Structure formats: C-alpha cells, structure tokens
Amino acid sequence: MMLPHATPVETAAEAETAVLLIRRTGARATPARLRVLRLLRAAPAALTHHQIEQALGDLAIDRVTLYRVLDWLVESGLARRTTDAQRTFRYSLAAGGEHAAHTHFRCEDCGRVFCLDAAPPVPPSLPEGFCLSRIELDLCGRCAECTGERR
Amino acid sequence: MMLPHATPVETAAEAETAVLLIRRTGARATPARLRVLRLLRAAPAALTHHQIEQALGDLAIDRVTLYRVLDWLVESGLARRTTDAQRTFRYSLAAGGEHAAHTHFRCEDCGRVFCLDAAPPVPPSLPEGFCLSRIELDLCGRCAECTGERR
DNA sequence: CGACATTCGCAACTGTGTAGCATCTATGGG
DNA sequence: CCCATAGATGCTACACAGTTGCGAATGTCG
Structure with a gap:
C-alpha cells in the first residue's frame, strides 16, 4: 500500500504545531497522538485503522489505543471519519473550515x-x-x- | 421502527412481476427471494439486514440465507447496497436506470x-x-x- | 414423476470496533 | 527537580456484522 513508515523529515516547528494543536483541545500531547496526527497530516488520502497500524510499523501502538486516539481526534475536531464501501472507518485530517x-x-x-x-x-x-x-x-x-x- | 410486517395487499400481478424479475436473472424464484424482494419494494427507505429480519417477523428466514439473498439481489442488479454511518450495509431496490x-x-x-x-x-x-x-x-x-x- | 443443480439452514469463523480495569505517564504545583 | 494525580495506555474479553463450508432440502426441467 506504500505508505511512508515515517514522515521523511519533520522540522521542529512542525512538531511544535502538532503539540500545540493537541494542547489546545485540553488533552495531553502523548507520543501516540503526536505520531497519529503527523501520519494523517502526511497522508494523501483517508486512512483506515489498519493502514495506520501498518504505517506506524515497528513502533506499533496498541490496537485499542489507536482506536481511542482516532476517536479523540474526531471528537476534538482535528479529524473526520467516514465509512468506506467495505464498511470500515477511514480517517482524514479535518480541513480548515469544514463541517459544511x-x-x-x-x-x-x-x-x-x-x-x-x-x-x-x-x-x-x-x-x-x-x-x-x-x-x-x-x-x-x-x-x-x-x-x-x-x- | 414501524416497518410493515407484510405489505398490506399485493395483487397477483405484482407477485407475478416479482417472479419474472427473478427468473429473468436466471435464478430460482424461491420464497425467501420473493419475500425480500417484495419487502424492499414496499420500503420507503434503504433497510439494514437487521431491519429486514424484523420486518419478516414470525416467518423468519435464516440469517445467512438473508445475507445470501441480499448479495444475490445486488449482484443481479435488482438492489443496491450502501454503508451507513454506523458502518452497516443498507439495501434498497435499484431504480430503473441506475448506476449513474x-x-x-x-x-x-x-x-x-x-x-x-x-x-x-x-x-x-x-x-x-x-x-x-x-x-x-x-x-x-x-x-x-x-x-x-x-x- | 424423477434427477440434479441450486438454495437453504446450521455451525463455526473472521474482522472491526468497544468495554472494563489495572498500570503507567504527561503535566502543573511544590 | 520531584511528586501527585487526572488522564492515557495496553491488556483481555466481548459484541456485532458479515462470511465460509457443508450436508440436507427443494425448485425446475425433462
């Protein structure tokens, strides 16, 4: 499926933004959240839970935790969730002025x-x-x- | 959920059409297929597998058989299938000139x-x-x- | 009516998402 | 810098929708 195992290079500024984005929601900036957020940011398309797990590669985070991180992303408005034709959820970063x-x-x-x-x-x-x-x-x-x- | 347990009245002509519709696909006109086809025809909205089971009421057909009937309906072009926000399939009769x-x-x-x-x-x-x-x-x-x- | 391929119904299985609970940790106050 | 603690994590177990395999039943055609 050819998803990058890690974003090639990420500037400190970009990482910083991710942390701030998370903090702004009142939640903790944990590694799991940061990694998922960056991954979605780099993704050219909406990803499934499974694809994200794959992309995280060796440093996998727990299946359930990933679900929770994704739920949290959606709840806090950072991501959006849709169902695909195979009846699985797909997650993508929420654009600026979405919801319309x-x-x-x-x-x-x-x-x-x-x-x-x-x-x-x-x-x-x-x-x-x-x-x-x-x-x-x-x-x-x-x-x-x-x-x-x-x- | 208020789905009719049985279509109020169905003329012999309508039943006939259902049989012909099925035969035309090269398949057998079995009771299960007829009942599901009629039910979908009377439905005002796309139904889930579960809703159809409920609507069939006492004369229930096997869960798996229902899945197979629905699959067959979709395959033969008589019905269409979509996924809803709860990631379950919903089935509705295919309109005349569909697929567009x-x-x-x-x-x-x-x-x-x-x-x-x-x-x-x-x-x-x-x-x-x-x-x-x-x-x-x-x-x-x-x-x-x-x-x-x-x- | 009889043969036989198609369907059916059962049981067991898969894959995706959730719930409960003990353990760990990011973060703010000393 | 360290500690307390609310909030996250990671197990295990579970729920639910849909699928597969296979023997038994049945619609259809001669």
Whole structure:
C-alpha cells in the first residue's frame, strides 16, 4: 500500500504545531497522538485503522489505543471519519473550515479514498420537514495509479 | 421502527412481476427471494439486514440465507447496497436506470436512509488520470419525523 | 414423476470496533 | 527537580456484522 513508515523529515516547528494543536483541545500531547496526527497530516488520502497500524510499523501502538486516539481526534475536531464501501472507518485530517460540504473519491480497485476540494454541490430540495446539516459528495471510480497499472 | 410486517395487499400481478424479475436473472424464484424482494419494494427507505429480519417477523428466514439473498439481489442488479454511518450495509431496490448517480438522505437521529431522486449533481473535475464511474450524493441531517418529535 | 443443480439452514469463523480495569505517564504545583 | 494525580495506555474479553463450508432440502426441467 506504500505508505511512508515515517514522515521523511519533520522540522521542529512542525512538531511544535502538532503539540500545540493537541494542547489546545485540553488533552495531553502523548507520543501516540503526536505520531497519529503527523501520519494523517502526511497522508494523501483517508486512512483506515489498519493502514495506520501498518504505517506506524515497528513502533506499533496498541490496537485499542489507536482506536481511542482516532476517536479523540474526531471528537476534538482535528479529524473526520467516514465509512468506506467495505464498511470500515477511514480517517482524514479535518480541513480548515469544514463541517459544511466534503467531496471524496473512492477508488474501486485499491480502495483508497481521496479528499478532493471540489465545489460544494447544489443544495438540493428536500422533502417537507427535513433538515439538512451536511452534504457529502462521493465519487467512485479508478484513481490515476490503478487506471495506469491495469489496462 | 414501524416497518410493515407484510405489505398490506399485493395483487397477483405484482407477485407475478416479482417472479419474472427473478427468473429473468436466471435464478430460482424461491420464497425467501420473493419475500425480500417484495419487502424492499414496499420500503420507503434503504433497510439494514437487521431491519429486514424484523420486518419478516414470525416467518423468519435464516440469517445467512438473508445475507445470501441480499448479495444475490445486488449482484443481479435488482438492489443496491450502501454503508451507513454506523458502518452497516443498507439495501434498497435499484431504480430503473441506475448506476449513474444516486442521492441519499441519512437521518442523524434515527439512522434511517432515504433514497431521494434529486438531480444528479454537477460532474466535478477530477485530478489527472482519474476515471469516474459513479456519483453519490449524501445528505445528512434530520428527517421530518425526528425534527418534529424532538424540538 | 424423477434427477440434479441450486438454495437453504446450521455451525463455526473472521474482522472491526468497544468495554472494563489495572498500570503507567504527561503535566502543573511544590 | 520531584511528586501527585487526572488522564492515557495496553491488556483481555466481548459484541456485532458479515462470511465460509457443508450436508440436507427443494425448485425446475425433462
């Protein structure tokens, strides 16, 4: 799946920001949180719990702890969580002004999920009494890599 | 959850159509398939495996058989399958000319999923090399029932 | 009616996410 | 710099949705 085992080089400033981001939520800046946060930051796509475990490599953190770190990230607004077609959760860093509209591209071959920043689509009309809070646009198909590889 | 335990009345013609629909796929018209097909047809929203089991009531069919029936429905193009926010599959009858675009409304309160037939949204621009096969628009919020009930 | 491939129903299994609880540690006050 | 302690961690055990294998039952076609 070719995820970097560790971010190539990370400046002290970047690490600092991560710590501050965490502290600002009122939580402790633990190694587990820092590592997951950095990993998500470097990820080009939304990752599953399993992919994150793999990417952490040898210095693995406990399965349950990872779940808790991810939950915490979502709760504190630092990350967002979606379910993919294989009914597993995928996590990605929350963009600046989120919570309104979001666009994903899911590759049907490799299963990866890419977060695009396409324009928030039309606000469609809803049945009487329905109340809208979020719009999500899901595009399915093949990513560039898979299109190239297989035919 | 208030799903009808059985479709109020079903004309012989409707039952007939169901049988033909099934036969046309080259499969056998078994009671299990017929019942699930009718149920989905009468459903106002996408149903989970569990909801379908409930709706079948006393004349329950085996859990695994239901899974297989649903798989078969999806495979043969009669139904479509999506995952909801609780990471469980939901099944709904495939509309006439489907496979292009689809719009769902998920109620954050009761978890139900409604299939709207809103206009297929804008075809957004993709990164180089990406190949699009399906668009799905997901609306989240509160359905009329829940909006009315709770404030 | 009879043969036989397709379906069904059971039991056991997998994979993803959660709960409880004892142990450890980041952090703020001495 | 060290200590106390709320908050995190990492076990183990569990819950739930979905899957697999296989023998028994049954719809369909001749």
